[in-house]
Amino acid sequence: MFNKKVIEKPIDSHAHTLVSRSTEIVGDIHFSGELIIEGKVKGSIYAEDDSKALIRVAEGGCVDGEICVPTAIVNGLVQGDVRCANHIELASKAVVVGNVYYNLIEMVMGSEVNGNLMHLSSQLSDAQKLGLDRQGLNKQALSFETSSFDSSSVDNK
Structure with a gap:
């Protein structure tokens, strides 16, 4: 009668998964939604990544392994x-023992990173952002070390 439009709320298709305090999982996890x-x-x-x-x-x-996700909030x-690839938030009780690769980062006072902070350019594709693996980084570091070595500067006496 009053021509009211019914606005349907979209169904949240993102699954929520909880690993409770008394649970330990051994093995890799592939997920979508929220973990x-x-x-x-x-x-x-x-x-x-998309x-x-x-x-x-x-x-x-506690996570003992690599995390590759678009968005993370860490307080453990x-x-x-x-x-x-998108955003990471390190809360006050966050401790990361490893490198952090990010596009946007928030760090609250008290959070710790025992490793390197590496900014990912927003011009990289998501696949390239998340595809940075340890072997690739090690190869880049090794090629830099060997290419910067000048054999003519060595004294051959």
Whole structure:
């Protein structure tokens, strides 16, 4: 009668997964949606780089392995490299023992990174951002070291 439009809310198609405090997972995790870690994960964690996936490592949560996701919020312990194509937030109780590769980063006072912070250019494709692996970085470092060595400067006496 009053011609009211019914606005349908989109169904949240993102799955939410919780690794509770009393849970330990051994092995790699591939996910979409939101992954909340309050327990322990021994293995790498991956999400599609073009997804809106989000990982939360809660206070007391622990990841022993690499994390490759578009967005991360860390307030626990991560022992391994973290690669975020979009955004990473390191909360006050966050401890990362490894390198952090990011496009945008927020660090709250009290958070720790025991490794390198490496900015990913926003001009790189998502696949290139997340495709930076340790072997590739090591090869780049090795080629830099060998190419910068000048054999003519060595005294051959």
